[in-house]
Amino acid sequence: MSLTEWGYDGRNPRELGEGDFKTLTDEEFRNYYFSEDYEIYFIEYSGDIFTAISKVDYADVYITDKFFAILFVKNGMLNTLLERVPEIISLQPNAIYTLSELKVDGDTSNGVNAYENQIPLTGEDIIVGIIGTGMDYLNPRFINENGESRIVSIWDQTIEKGPSPSFYPYGTVYNKEDIDNAIRISKNTTGNSPYDIVAHKDEVGHGTAIAGIIGGRLIGEVDRINSIVPKCQFAVVKLTEAKKNILTTAGIVKDVNNVYQSSDITAAIRYLSELQESLNKPMVVYLSIGSNFGGRNGDTITERYIDNLTNRRDFFIVTETGNQGTGSTxxxxxxxxxxxxxxxxxxxxxxxxxxxxxxxxxxxxxxxxxxxxxxxxxxxxxxxxxxxxxxxxxxxxxxxxxxxxxxxxxxxxxxxxxxxxxxxxxxxxxxxxxxxxxxxxxxxxxxxxxxxxxxxxxxLRPDPSITLLTPCGASNIVATSNYNQINNTIVESSGKGFPIRTTLEPTVTNAGVNLLTAGLNNSLIIGTGGAMAGAVLTGAVALISQWGVSNESLMGFYAPQVRNIIINSTVKEEGKLYPNIEWGFGKFSFNLLHGVLERIGGAIETRKLIESNGENQYSYLYINIPSEIFQRIKS
Known part of the structure; x- marks a missing residue:
């Protein structure tokens, strides 16, 4: 069930009229959201949920539409609440997400580029959304030659200093003007700090490394790094870490860092979706995070958000299958x-x-x-x-x-x-x-x-199949596994398919070993892991998106169309059955992508020619099939 089917009409709860329904103030929301005394759940409800919850003193709700809300309940009181409030129809706990695997090496002598120039596109007017640890906005690879930032927006969920998003009243949003001002201050010798204006930092380097693969700009003629869409723009969400009581509820006792909860991730996706609509530019969002929570059937709130929001043109979400492929979990x-x-x-x-x-x-x-x-x-x-x-x-x-x-x-x-x-x-x-x-x-x-x-x-009896992580169960997502391009083998830990329901995943596999990218403090590093493979796929989707909007006959793509183009741009090895749980539909190839786009373009031009000659009484269908099948048909 999508949010639309639930009755969501796109309005901000803080903008609803008096006759709609009541919800929490921004301050009340923040007090509950960050309190370790309250657990957070997503609920579907019927009737007057606000009045029903107001009769108890250990719970409250933040209503987001007529049938969906975020529930705050004191630790240990959920069972009592469910018995008292029959208006709660269904409930889903917060899922725990971790970062896509990324191993970093400062010795770049063995590093290789993720991409060599094959398609004459650079990502202009395409926005790439990065959800994770943030991004080093002062890195010159993400600044244009004129000194302006290529980042159009940053929502830092960890900072409570400025304006928050209209729909989720926490964190701080920095717009492009803020970021440009901070960059200018960083170049002055006045002693002022750019972080006084934009306090956002990527302390981990995970998001910066991803952005370097996707769209790091060349610095100088002898620069070794070569990204996929070096003229794209970025939109960044830095996630706040999961609350301790949420971790306990999920059975996590280990002292861990860079661990996140699904409520913040869902909010991040919603924020980027609204930003894409307001800017009216294609956006490709990379979710470089995953969770073992959920049945791989597309039923989690995060996956349902993804499928709902990607039903429109020019909004795409990419992920990778994770690192649980050995099956021990x-x-x-x-x-x-x-x-x-x-x-x-x-x-x-x-x-x-x-x-x-x-x-x-x-x-x-x-x-x-x-x-x-x-x-x-x-x-x-x-x-x-x-x-x-x-x-x-x-x-x-x-x-x-x-x-x-x-x-x-x-x-x-x-x-x-x-x-x-x-x-x-x-x-x-x-x-x-x-x-x-x-x-x-x-x-x-x-x-x-x-x-x-x-x-x-x-x-003790592990099963390596269905080890791809949530949100790979979403129908409209494009997911990649991770292979070692040096020895042409799937990385053993790479998550494997297939989801129990929805489309077959992984869609494809991408190289993720020893890729040159951007590090913190303007350094050059090599990255290895699923995070790198997903970044390569994200860059490829950005290329396809730019090609789609630049072609007047197409005016952009929908998510299933992009997925089909990616599938048709794969190398399949003799003797392997495709799709399979490790390689998906095959190894993604930029060379083949170039050919697929040229063939689609040729079919479009042929159609234009036919229509211009008045022969538009017929319908034409372009079919792309493997050459070996074509030879059989022809013979």
Whole structure:
């Protein structure tokens, strides 16, 4: 279900009339949003939710439209709230996202360019959105020769100094004028700091490295870096890190940095979408982040936002499949028939005191759950409900081990069982599924990304398939896996397909090893990892977008059209079956992309010629098929 289907009409809650509905003030929103005493959930509701919530003193809502809201509830009070407020129809917890993998080396002697000039386009009038750690706006590679910034906007969610976006009242927005003024001050010798005007920084370097691959400008004639769209513009969102209580709810006990929550990511996508509409220029957004939360069926709020917002022309979102490809955080199996069992065996490391497991199976299946600890204590026949999300608490052992779980039926017909085991003990845990009334019986289970886990916490029967990260389940997203172009092999950790529902992903694979790019403090570095592969694909989509808007007969593209062009620009090796879970539809090639665009352009010119000669009573269809199939047809 999209936001439009929910009834969202595009208006800002702060601009709604008196007869619409009530919501929180900006100050109230910020107080709840940043408080460690309140958990955050997305909810779908019916009726007068504001009045219903106002009757309790441990929760509040920020209403974003007539059927959708952000719920703030005091830690530990969700179950009580759900029993008191039947207006809450469905609920989704915040998912935890981590950065796409990026390994940096300062020795650039073995670095190679991600792109060599093959297509005579440079990204002019195309905006590339970067969501992640921010971007070094003072780096000369992102400044035009006239001294003006190529960044049109920065929303820094971590700074509370200035104006915030119209729809999400937190963080600070810096416009191009602010950024240009800061750049001018940085070049003066007055002693003033540019950060007094634009306080935004990329302390990690992740976003800067991505931007360098996509659109870093050449500095001098002997510069070694060669980006894909060096004249594009940028729009940047720096994400604020996930709250501690959100991490705890998600079962994360490890002390981690650069970890984010889906509410901020969804807000970032919404912000860039509104910016693209206001500037009326094509935009390609790179989500260089991913999560193991979600059933890879396109049902998460983030994926539904993506599909809703990319239904219009010239707004595209790109991601990469992540680094969980070894399968240690995913398992699958089947409960064959009524009365049979299937065991999910989990090795829990010594320091893993919380453990979050999410299991997805068809909602038509009735399955009983039994959990056994390493010491043999067992909790049997955990009751499940499919009517409304519910949170239930159980005592598993005398030493205060407990289980919280939420069951819910997703819009695509799956039952999601989210289990949080508290005070876990080291050793092998067993979650046994027993068939009660089996129609399908197939299940998939995920735990958080491996970098969020302690020690050797993992599934003992891992499944490397369906290890691509959320939001790869979105229908309109374009995703890439990561391969080593030096030895022509898929990087083992690269996330693998296919999503349970929606389109086949990865769309393609891209090179991600030893690529020259921009580092912090105006340095040149080489980057390796999925983040680099995704940046290459983002640059390619920007090229396609520019080609589309520059062709008067096309006037831009929709997301499925861009995806098809990317698929048709792939190299397929003999002996491999495509699409497959590692390579997608093949290795993306800029050379082949050039040829595809030329063929489309040729077909357009042919159509124009036919129409100009008055032969427009016929319809013509351009079909691009592999040459080997054409030869068979011809013979």
């Amino acid at each position: 995913h398992t699958s199996g089947s409960v064959v028939k009524d009365g049979t069992t299937s065991d999910i065996l989990i090795n829990v490391g010594k320091l893993q005191t919380l453990l979050n497991i999410t299991i997805y199976f068809r909602s038509q299946d009735v399955i009983s759950i039994t959990i056994t600890s390493p010491s043999g204590n067992t909790l049997s026949n955990i009751p499940l409900t499919t009517n409304i999300e519910q949170l239930r608490y159980f005592s598993l052992e005398e030493n205060n081990i407990s289980i919280d779980y939420i069951t819910r039926t997703t819009i695509s017909g799956y039952l999601s069982l989210n289990i949080l085991i508290k005070n876990t003990t080291e050793g092998v845990w067993n979650i046994r599924l027993t068939g009660v009334d089996i129609i399908n019986g197939v299940y998939n289970a995920w735990m958080p990304q491996s970098e969020l886990l302690e020690g050797d916490t993992r599934f």
